[in-house]
Amino acid sequence: MNIDPNRPDQPARPPVVSFEDRMATVEFRVGERAHIVVDSDVCRSCTTQACVTACPANLFAQTSDGGILFNYEQCFECGTCYMVCNSEGALTWTYPDGGHGVVFRNG
Amino acid sequence: MPENVNGEVEVWDAVVVGAGPAGAAAALALAQAGRSVLMVERGPFPGSKNVYGGVIYARVLDEVLPQWWLEAPVQRWVTRRSTMIMTGHQAVTVDIRAQNWGEAPYNGMTAYRPDFDAWLAGKAVEAGAELITSTVATGLIRDDRGRVIGVHTDRPDGDLRARVVIACDGVNSFLAKEAGLLPAADSAHHTLGVKEVWSLPPEVIEERYALGPREGLDIEMLGCTRGIPGGGFLYTGHDTIALGVVVSVEGLAKAKVRPEELIADLRTHPAIAPALRGAELKEYAAHLIPEGGYRAMPKLATDGLLIAGDAAGMCLAAGLWLEGVNFAIGSGLAAGAAVSQAVWSNDFSAKGLASYRTSMEKSFVLADHKRMQDAPKFVLSERLHAQYTGLICDMAERIFTVTNPEPKPRMTALLRRTVKDHGVRWRDLAKDAALGGRIFR
Known part of the structure; x- marks a missing residue:
C-alpha cells in the first residue's frame, strides 16, 4: 500500500486492520508438534472460558458442544491462556521445539 | 571451554538458559571473569521471542561495556517523556523535555528487542561466552541429592552439565517452576502487553511529535483501558510508532474484552489518532510481564540454580517508573558475578551462591524493588x-x-x-x- 502521510484526504485514523491482516504481520516458523494441547472434555465444564477472549492471537474458539478448539500455529507463546485458565488439566503448555514458533522483529 | 570430568562429560562453569538481557549479562560477566559459559536460546536468534514496553535505560552497562552507546542498536534517544491521563475523549498530559538525555552518556533509548538482545548476547560471545540457538532447555538435571547439575535440551544427546544453571528463561520460566521457585500460574501478578508497530517516514514522526533527528518520545498513558487495571504506551522508533496497552491478566479475563480492541481504542483516541494518519501496520506482538514486584518475588537461588530477569520477577512496574531491561541486566550481571565467585570457592550450594542476593540488595536491582513494594x-x-x-x-x-x-x-x-x-x-x-x-x- 502506497501512502503519502501528508495528503489531506487521508482519513484522520489509521486504516482499520482485519484480524487476518494483523496476524499476517507476524512471522511464525510453525513446528510440526502442537506445543499447546487442550483437553476439550475439561473445557466443557469451565464456566468462564476466559481464554477465548483473552488470547491476543485469538486462537481459542468455542465449539458447538461447549468445548474449546485450539489452533497452535499463530501463537505468540505469551502464556496468557494458561494464566487465565481455571480448569486444572485443561491446558498443557510447553514451548515450541527449538527454532520454531513466533519470531519477532520489532518486539 | 568446559572442563572434561573423568575424560567424558563436559562441565561448564555455568549454563545460562535464555539469551535475553539477563542471560546475556550473566554470560558477559562470567566470560569477562574467564569462566566457561554457554547460553542456550530457544529462538532462532537472541531477542526473537521478546517484546517490551519500549525504553531501555542502559546506565547499568557503563562498567561492563564502557561507551556502549557508540554501538548499541538504538532507534532514538528519548528526549521527550509524557504521562497522559485520559478518558475516551479527554487527555491531561505532563510533558517533560530534557535535551541532556539526547547527548552522551544518554538516559533512555528506544530499540527493538530482537536487535538489542542479539547485540548484547554478541558482546558476551565476543568476551568468550558460547551461544547455541534454536534449542529449548526442557528440564533440570539433578544429582541424587537434588542439586541442579545441568539441563536437558530438545537436541539429540542434548544434556548439558554445569556447575550452576542460571535460568533467564523469561516470564514463563519453566525451569523456575520445575525447581518450585515459581507457582505454575499466577494471574494476579502478571499483566499482558499487546503492541502494534506502525510504519511512518522518520521526518513525518519528527514533525508530528516536534522531535529532532534521533530524538525520541515516550508516552505512558493511564485511563485508556476501559477501567481494566493497566495503561497504554506510545514510543517512537526511527521510522515507526509503537502503540500498545498493558493490562492485568485477571482484569482482562474478567472484562471479557479482546486485547486488540483496547489498542484500537487508543489508536482512535483524539489525542493519539492524528499522529498515526497514513501509517501502516508493521508488526503486532504480545507478551506477559511480571508485575508482582518485591512482595511476589520468588526465592532466587537453590543448590546449583539461580534465576534472573523476568524469570525472577525483576520488572519494576511502579507507575512513575516502568523499567525491566535494566533490572534484567543488573540481575544477570549479579548472577554471573556470584557464580564466578562460587567457582573460586568451589561451593555451588544455595549458600555458596548467596552473594547473588546480597549484592543485589545493595544495588538498584533489589533496593528499588524493595522501596516500591507497595506500588503494584x-x-x-x-x-x-x-x-x-x-x-x-x-x-x-x-x-x-x-x-x-x-x-x-x-x-x-x-x-x-x-x-x-x-x-x-x-x-x-x-x-x-x-x-x-x-x-x-
Whole structure:
C-alpha cells in the first residue's frame, strides 16, 4: 500500500486492520508438534472460558458442544491462556521445539 | 571451554538458559571473569521471542561495556517523556523535555528487542561466552541429592552439565517452576502487553511529535483501558510508532474484552489518532510481564540454580517508573558475578551462591524493588483506573472551561462537585493519596 502521510484526504485514523491482516504481520516458523494441547472434555465444564477472549492471537474458539478448539500455529507463546485458565488439566503448555514458533522483529 | 570430568562429560562453569538481557549479562560477566559459559536460546536468534514496553535505560552497562552507546542498536534517544491521563475523549498530559538525555552518556533509548538482545548476547560471545540457538532447555538435571547439575535440551544427546544453571528463561520460566521457585500460574501478578508497530517516514514522526533527528518520545498513558487495571504506551522508533496497552491478566479475563480492541481504542483516541494518519501496520506482538514486584518475588537461588530477569520477577512496574531491561541486566550481571565467585570457592550450594542476593540488595536491582513494594497494588488498583482518571480529566476540563457570564467557580467547589460526580469517597481519596505519597516519597 502506497501512502503519502501528508495528503489531506487521508482519513484522520489509521486504516482499520482485519484480524487476518494483523496476524499476517507476524512471522511464525510453525513446528510440526502442537506445543499447546487442550483437553476439550475439561473445557466443557469451565464456566468462564476466559481464554477465548483473552488470547491476543485469538486462537481459542468455542465449539458447538461447549468445548474449546485450539489452533497452535499463530501463537505468540505469551502464556496468557494458561494464566487465565481455571480448569486444572485443561491446558498443557510447553514451548515450541527449538527454532520454531513466533519470531519477532520489532518486539 | 568446559572442563572434561573423568575424560567424558563436559562441565561448564555455568549454563545460562535464555539469551535475553539477563542471560546475556550473566554470560558477559562470567566470560569477562574467564569462566566457561554457554547460553542456550530457544529462538532462532537472541531477542526473537521478546517484546517490551519500549525504553531501555542502559546506565547499568557503563562498567561492563564502557561507551556502549557508540554501538548499541538504538532507534532514538528519548528526549521527550509524557504521562497522559485520559478518558475516551479527554487527555491531561505532563510533558517533560530534557535535551541532556539526547547527548552522551544518554538516559533512555528506544530499540527493538530482537536487535538489542542479539547485540548484547554478541558482546558476551565476543568476551568468550558460547551461544547455541534454536534449542529449548526442557528440564533440570539433578544429582541424587537434588542439586541442579545441568539441563536437558530438545537436541539429540542434548544434556548439558554445569556447575550452576542460571535460568533467564523469561516470564514463563519453566525451569523456575520445575525447581518450585515459581507457582505454575499466577494471574494476579502478571499483566499482558499487546503492541502494534506502525510504519511512518522518520521526518513525518519528527514533525508530528516536534522531535529532532534521533530524538525520541515516550508516552505512558493511564485511563485508556476501559477501567481494566493497566495503561497504554506510545514510543517512537526511527521510522515507526509503537502503540500498545498493558493490562492485568485477571482484569482482562474478567472484562471479557479482546486485547486488540483496547489498542484500537487508543489508536482512535483524539489525542493519539492524528499522529498515526497514513501509517501502516508493521508488526503486532504480545507478551506477559511480571508485575508482582518485591512482595511476589520468588526465592532466587537453590543448590546449583539461580534465576534472573523476568524469570525472577525483576520488572519494576511502579507507575512513575516502568523499567525491566535494566533490572534484567543488573540481575544477570549479579548472577554471573556470584557464580564466578562460587567457582573460586568451589561451593555451588544455595549458600555458596548467596552473594547473588546480597549484592543485589545493595544495588538498584533489589533496593528499588524493595522501596516500591507497595506500588503494584496501587498502580493496579481498580479505583485508580475506573475513577481517578476520569476525575482528573473532568477537573482539568472544568478549570479551563470559561463559563461567562457566570463568574469562575471556586476550585474547592469544582473539586467537591467533580469528586461527587465520579462517585469517589473522600475517605478513599485521602487514603490513596497517602499511600501514593508513601510509595513515591
